[in-house]
Amino acid sequence: MDPWPGAEQCAVLRARLLSWWEDHGRHTIPWTRHAAGGRPGPGEALDPYPIWVAEVMLQQTQLQVVLPFWHRWMERFVCLEALAEADGHDVLLLWQGLGYYSRARRLQQAAVLLQQTCLARGAGDPWPRNLEGWLALPGIGRSTAGSILSSAFDLPYPILDGNVKRVLARLGASAQPPARQLARFWRLSEALLDQQRPRAFNQALMDLGATLCTPRNPSCGLCPWQEHCAAYAAGDPARYPVKDVPRPLPFQVIGVGVVFNSAGEVLIDQRLPEGLLGGLWEFPGGKQEPDEAIETTIARELREELAIEVEVGEQLIVVDHAYSHKKLRFVVHRCRWLAGEPQPLASQQVRWVLPPDLVTYPFPAANARIIAALEQR
Ligand code: SF4
DSSP states (O other), X not given: OOOOOOHHHHHHHHHHHHHHHHHHSOTTOGGGSOTTSOOOOTTOOOOHHHHHHHHHHTTSSOHHHHHHHHHHHXXXXXXXXXXXXXXXXXXXXXXXXXXXXXXXXXXXXHHHHHHXXXXXXXXXXXXXXXXXXXXXXXXXXXXXXXXXXXHHHOOOOOOOOHHHHHHHHHHTTOSXXXXXXXXXXXXXHXXXXXXXXXXXXXXXXXXXXXXXXXXXXXXXGGOTTGGGOHXXXXXXXXXXXXXXXXXXXXXXXXXXXXEEOTTSOEEEEEOOSSSTTTTOEEOOEEEOOTTOOHHHHHHHHHHHHHOOEEEEEEEEEEEEEEOSSOEEEEEEEEEEEEESOOOOSSSSEEEEEOGGGGGGSOOOHHHHHHHHHHHHO
16 A cells, blocks of 8 residues: 555645745746736635636646747737637637647637626626536636636645646655546545645645656755655655556558649648647648558548549658657648649638748648748748
8 A cells, every 4th residue: 555644744744845835936927926926815816817728728738838828828818708709710820839729629618608607697707616617617627627726716626737646646656657546646635735725735736746856857855745755765756656558659641732723822621620630720631541652642632531633743741740649640742733623521611822821820730840841942
């Protein structure tokens, strides 16, 4: 059995973490402060909108990457109403580069829901003050909800994001991956939480994971929990959290055509709204069949998906891209449009666009590299 701390030890851990955090926490994170710049006092509320946006951005992405996106977002969609009424195209364009685009779509869907609920109630405050209210919104899990409730309202809800799972797995030198014992990890996060200062405590826990208890080479010599940490005592803290042996990711080759017409425009299509990259624009193409030449793949896919005939020309670029569940290789060729009015047979819409205008469309990361290759030719 893992050596989880008891109530007395939790109190010591809590006090040590908060004391460390006062001097070493990341106190300049903009959404953890008042708009005017000061730190909120205990029990004082902050505007939930910037916190909610930040927490959704942080779900799959590190703070340093999120910060410039968050600043641009807050300039463009300054409040809940602005996001609810925004054009979906603009929302995706602003998210471009952050990945996991369903987060942006759900953020806007949630903004619409919150605004509708507020209007139905006859104005007032749109923001939920409990777990159920947040979990009812698209794109919000228990940890994100706990983080928003504690950050915005200083309410005592625990969190369990990737950083926190790592810290807690090391604290107890947990012999199993966190994903296999989530209920225990939630109980520990809850047991450690400071009921009087939940906002400060959760932020301190995240800061410990992000700055000292890092995935590789944790700075145990500076850690307020060192003398209680079972992974440190075991002599190899970076061995935790224990992981399951990863399964090899499936690999697929995708033939992609950058199709030009006689006016020098290129053809792009907008993906269907569902799925990981739903609503984004892309250069058309599809999966290579076994023993199929890539030129044949491209011509076939464009015929099947757009009802056009093309002449497949020289290779433009090869882009390897790894998603969490598969690895793709995009083999991209220039093509010349020969016949057939393009039809969106497997997409929302198709459009001919001059190459300099491609930047005004939201593309997945792999397609952004194709655009860069086009600009260099
Ligand atoms: S002692 Fe090291 S491994 Fe343990 S919690 Fe602190 S930084 Fe992490």
